[in-house]
Amino acid sequence: xxxxxxxxxxxxxxxxxxxxxxxxxxxxxxxxxxxxxxxxxxxxxxxxxxxxxxxxxxxxxxxxxxxxxxxxxxxxxxxxxxxxxxxxxxxxxxxxxxxxxxxxxxxxxxxxxxxxxxxxxxxxxxxxxxxxxxxxxxxxxxxxxxxxxxxxxxxxxxxxxxxxxxxxxxxx
Numbered sequence: 001x002x003x004x005x006x007x008x009x010x011x012x013x014x015x016x017x018x019x020x021x022x023x024x025x026x027x028x029x030x031x032x033x034x035x036x037x038x039x040x041x042x043x044x045x046x047x048x049x050x051x052x053x054x055x056x057x058x059x060x061x062x063x064x065x066x067x068x069x070x071x072x073x074x075x076x077x078x079x080x081x082x083x084x085x086x087x088x089x090x091x092x093x094x095x096x097x098x099x100x101x102x103x104x105x106x107x108x109x110x111x112x113x114x115x116x117x118x119x120x121x122x123x124x125x126x127x128x129x130x131x132x133x134x135x136x137x138x139x140x141x142x143x144x145x146x147x148x149x150x151x152x153x154x155x156x157x158x159x160x161x162x163x164x165x166x167x168x169x170x171x172x
Contacts, residue, residue, distance in 0.1 A: 042126040045104040047133055047142060050124040053109055054135045056101045057120045066117035067137060134169050143169035 060068050103109050106127040113120045125132040134143045145168055 039128070039130055042106075042129040043131050043133075046107050046124040046126040046129055046131075049101075049103045049107045049109055050122055050133050050135055050142060052103075053101045053111055053122050053124070054120075054137070057111060057122065057137060061120075061137070067113045067120035068111060133172075142172050144172050145169045 057067050060066075101109070104126070107124055108127070109122070109124045111120055111122040120137045121134060122136075123132060123134045131144050131146055135141070
């Protein structure tokens with residue numbers, strides 16, 4: 001009679017340890033990259049909302065020859081002329097004409113006009129983003145700077161009526 005030897009099949013401990021080490025290395029590379037992609041997406045939301053608000057301001061100007069009054073999405077920044085809605089802000093002229101703007105979640109958006117209401121400065125920042133953005137109606141393009149969360153209110157006050165480039169922003 002033949003003596004049959006049954007061979008066990010499976011992975012050795014060394015093989016399993018190598019697979020676990022490879023997965024660990026891949027995870028160490030992928031997790032920081034994923035965090036960078038998330039930050040870029042948050043920044044993109046802020047830029048998108050900035051462009052939408054600028055278009056609303058331009059629409060108000062095209063119809064009524066002046067930009068909307070000071071507007072903000074957070075109650076803490078509320079000042080005279082602020083019109084808040086559940087979905088965003090409304091750019092409102094002194095005569096009461098308006099253009100509503102819907103903004104993304106966690107994006108802070110400010111718009112401020114100069115005294116003659118013939119120039120508007122709009123800033124935006126996502127609470128999880130790492131940059132703040134500004135656009136002005138008297139110049140083309142969008143400007144950016146690395147920012148600490150919560151500094152955008154000071155940024156809009158500093159840039160109102162002045163060019164964005166003089167407020168430490170750089171062209172995108």
